[in-house]
Structures are given as C-alpha cells and as structure tokens.
Amino acid sequence: MKRHKSLLLRQLGETEMWMQHNKVTNLKLACEQVDGVLIKPGETFSFNKLVGNATRRKGYVKGMRLSNGQAKPGIGGGICQLANLLHWMVLHSPLTVTQRSNHSFDPFPDNGRVLPWGVGCSIVYNYVDFQFRNDTDQTFQLRVGVGERYLEGEILAERSTSSSYRVFARGERFLRAGTEYFRRNEIWRTVIDRRTGAAIGEELLKENVALVKYMPTGVDVIDVDLRQYPPAS
Template identity: 50%
Template sequence: MAWQDGKVANHAIAIPLIDGVLIRPGETFSFWRLVGRPTAARGFVEGMELSGGRARGGVGGGLCQIGNLLHWIALHSPLQVTQRAPHSFDPFPDQGRVIPYGTGAALFYNYIDLWLFNPTEQVLQMRLWMDDRLIHGELRGEQPEPNRYHVFERNAGFEQRGGDWLRHNEIWREIREKGQAGRLLARERLYGNRVRVMYDPTAEAS
C-alpha cells in the first residue's frame, strides 16, 4: 500500500505537467520531455517499478500507468505511436481487466519513452486529470474526428515452457468511418506479445 500511495503522489505531480499540452501538426509528444527526471528533490516518492523480472520500489514509480492511458488514447486517434516499449513480463493475474493485455507502455527515465506524432493538419490537445479513484484522459481536436477505432486481441493464451509460463496474444485495430455504414478503412496488426508471467495461470483459473 505504501507503493500504491506513492504512485498516487507521483501522478499528482506528473499529470499537471501533461494536461493541456498542444501537439501541433508535425510535432511529437514525448512523455519525458514534459515530465522531466522524477527525483526526490522535485517531490517524487517511491512507488512500484517493474524491472528485472520483479516488482520493486523506486522514486517516481507508478508513472507507467499514465503511459498506459496515453498509449490507449493514441490507439483510438489519428496520432501515430513512433516510440513505445512494452512491459517485459506480466507480474499479476488479471483482476477486472477490461482492455487487452499488451496495450501498455513502459516508461523508464530517460531512455524508455513514449512518443506520439501528430500527422494531421490540426492542433490536438491532450487532457489528463485524476479523482479519488482513477486517472482520466481525452484527446481534443479542432475538428470532429471522422473515424472510430476498435482495438482488440487475437490468439490469446498461455503456454508452459519448462518451469516458466508464457503469455501471448496479438493486438489488432480496426478503423471505420463514423455513421451507419461504418465503412472499414483499415484493419491492422499492431503488436505481438509473448512474455513470461510471474504466477501460475492454472491456479488462478481454478
């Protein structure tokens, strides 16, 4: 719980540094360019980090949750993800998961970043805020978005290799025009995931 409380404190510092940022045509959004180095001198505290195959405490820990949200927003928009690193292992079993595994974005200052490029001809604005339970986000544009986006997984499952369990799936996206016809514009495979899990999925299922 100390790490959880620390994560919330770190979110309270980082979110105002991102909220309201404008991404102009041809510009790239960078998480670390906006947030900067998460140090104790700036008020960041110890939260949970995932590194080296285990969960550990680290100053600024928990900021990946913001990265996950920003990446999920980008996948449902015309923004192009030009730099993003997946998480290298799955530490916890699913509990109330509502989005596919493998759609997160790892962050580690200063060499694991999230970059979002604006290929459109309009200015886009990222909004982030938090309440007592959740962090929220939205992407605003000067013009209504003409398309809708659906992100889903295929070929998901677990497999055992020796004494290890691996989790695998594929992340896909469909882009359709809005309206009753909903003409399909694109169907694309975004990512393939295969990572080691730190729990026994058969025990969780039982």
Template identity: 50%
Template sequence: MKRILLKRFPVLYRARVAQLRVMRRCRDLLPGTDFAEQRAMDAPFVLKRHQSLLRRRLGSSDPRLQENKVTNLRLAAARVDGICIRPGETFSFWRLIGRPTAGKGYIEGLLLSQGEVKTGVGGGLCQLANLLYWMALHTPLTVTERHHHSFDPFPDDRRTLPFGSGASVFYNYIDLRFHNPTDRTFQFRLWLTDRHLKGTVSCDREWPLCYHIEERNHRFLRQNGRNYRQNEIWRKRVDRGTGRVVGEERIIGNYAEVRYELPEGIVPEEVESVEVREVSAKLPGSGS
C-alpha cells in the same frame, strides 16, 4: 551476456543507464524534431475517453506503495495535462514530465527493473503512460516510440484493457512518443479523482474516422517449465459517417513470461517453440 553482466555488476548498470541518458539528450538536440510544448487551446471534438483505477491488488505488494503512486501520478499528470500536439509535432512523455526526483515531490513506488518488481522514486508512472498510449491508439497519431514490459508481473485484477496494450517508461531513454502527421491539432487532458486516473484526447476539428481496438489469439503457454502469455492487438479504422470498416492492422504482438500462479482452471498449452512477431525490444533499464 550483456544483460547478465549488467545485473551482476550494479556499477556497470548505472554507467550504462547514464550513457543512454546522455545519448538521448544529445539526439534530442539534433534538428528535425519539433516537440509538443504548447497548451494554448481546448480542442472541442473528443475522440476517446478513458479511465483506470488508481488502486488495484498487485500480488503481495505493500498497499502503501499504491498510495504513493497516486502522489506520483498527480504530479506527472499535471505536467502533461492540456498539451497540444500540432501538425508535424512530436509528443514526448519525458520531455514534458522531466526526471521524477524526490526534490520535485516524487516518492517511492512500484517499478519493474531488470526483470524484477522493485521500488523506486517516481514508481507507478507507467499507469499514466498506459493511459496516454491507449488513447493515442484511437487517433491518427503515429506511435514513433513505445516499449513494453518484458514479463507479466501480476494477475489480472479488474483489468479492462487487453494484456500487453500498455507502455513501459524509464527516464529518459525508454520514452513514449507520438508524431502528428495530419493537418489537425490534438490535445490530451488528464485529471485524478478519488478512485481513477482519467483522460481524454481531442481534436480541433472533427476527424472522419474512429478506431476500435481488439485482442486476438490470446493464450497461455508452457515452455521449458515456465508459463508464458501471448496475444495480438489489432486496430480497425471505421468511417464515422457510415460505420463501415475501412481498414485494419496488427499493431502489437506480445509474448511475456508469467511471474504469478495461473488462476484456477487455466491450463497452459505445452509448446516447444513460439513464433513471435513485432515485439518491441526492451532496452536496458526499468519501467515504472
């Protein structure tokens, strides 16, 4: 009922967003969390490198919005590039980037809002959040806050990561946060080329483990006349010296409505109900 009211009455939605933003700012003022702010070193031991295409075919969306997204990503990446997460510190996506406004140079881009694909200033920053989250999964950093999109808006187009392995962000209460529980310092580096958003995550000392991420139990389903997509994301911890797997964990469970025509040859499995575990709740708001 709350979601329906917020969608039907925009003034209520805006008031709720404003309330959540104030609540987030107030919580962040409380003692107990040391946020990462320093860029004082170049960590020499690279744990993970990754890149993502800047321009992909996203349904029937205006290609100009892809170019606008590149502008937004360039501005936001510069605010995060070089950040060091020292022992006991917490990385916060929005505390580093700040509110993406036109006055700061951000322009219209694609974002997901209230279950729909829309446009808005600063749209497209989820691609940066996706990259940071994927790299963080290859470190011992603890993910303390991560949100996911509530639906699958576009068919796969040169997708290299498993479905549902990204992160949704919306200033400032839908954040992406990592905590450093170790005695090492970690650092993110980010840059753009003509074709890619690129990044690395490094450590100031060699870390004894590496991490392998894999998708399991992926399937398309049909329930009550609608198509859905489901999978699980697992992480294996591997000893760098011996190559032996020393542990594994299920880190994400995804179940989302598909908002596009399924590719030819994919026949969804008809189901009456689906058991979904450990899917993070989506707070009222949007995701770029």
C-alpha cells in the same frame, strides 16, 4: 477523440498497497506536466521530455516500479500508468505512435483488468520513452488528471475526424516451455467510418510474448518447444 479512465488503487498480486497510494502522489505531479498540452501538425510528443526525471527534489515519492518482473519500491514509481492511459487513447486517434516499449514480463494475474493485456508502456528516464507524432493537419490537446478513484484523460481535436477506432486482442493464450510460462496475444485495430459505422480497415499493431511471473490458473496452457522460448536469464 477518446476519453478513458483507469482505476488508481488495484490489488496486484502480493504487492503492498502503500506503493499504490504513493503512486497517486506521483501521478498528480506527472499529470501537471501533461495536462493541456497541444500537439500541433508535425510535432512529436515525448513522455520523458515533458514529464522529465521523477526525482525526490520534485516531490516524487517511492511507488511501485517493475524490475525484472518484480514489483519494487522506487522514486517516481507508478507514472507508467499515465503513459499507459495516453497510449490507449492515442491508439483511438489518427496520431502515430513512433516509440513505445512494453514490459518483457507479465508480473501479475488479471485482477479487474479493463484493457487488453499487452497495451501498456514501460518508461525509464532517459532511455525508454513513449512518443507519438501528429501527422495530420489539425491540432490535438491532451487533458489528464487524478480524480477520487480514477486516473482520467481525454484527447481533444479541433474538429471531427472521419474515422473512429476499435482496439482489441486476438489469439490470447498461455504457453509452457519447460518449467516456465509465457503469455502471447496480438493487438489489432479496426478503422471505422464515423458516417456509416462500417469497418474500412484493420491492422495488426503488435504481437506480444512475455514471461509470466505467476502460476497461471483457470486457463488452458499449451506446451511448446523449449528452443522457441528459451529460459529467461
């Protein structure tokens, strides 16, 4: 159904690269729990239930975790990259996302970004989860793994489906409210008939608004009413 890969080591703002290298260790452990999993008709996939609590006892190390928009070391840090990968692939399938939270902050400037901003996932065991359900009549399988440079994944289906999907962003803009900056966009999905290549449907998946934790440069900024975007606490 969909194959994707994301770069393992990427400089993000002023974060220290040792956290990125440790993240690779954490991703390998998390991938072992997910790789090969089958999602049968009517079943729901839960990231937290399958991967579990990322603890030192299980071999997880300190990687990058986001807390209040700041990158800080934390045991198991970085496994949300796996949730991001899964979410992106699920959006390109007939599987139904039932639970997903994104970060309320935009912590880093776009540096080598491949996917649209706003399609990531926030994972916090055991109350912020990523879940999706199989509402179709066939079984799907997840394959994920850590390569030399990339986190790699694919979703397999028992048979070909009648539709494919294109996911993209619209309305990308930066807003200034008082002394703070916000980022906004919309995530849309087009459904395409595999046989003809024609678009047969379009839907708005998510409208994103997040506090920006860096100074936007090289982009147009729109001033907005401070009452619409109150200062972050």
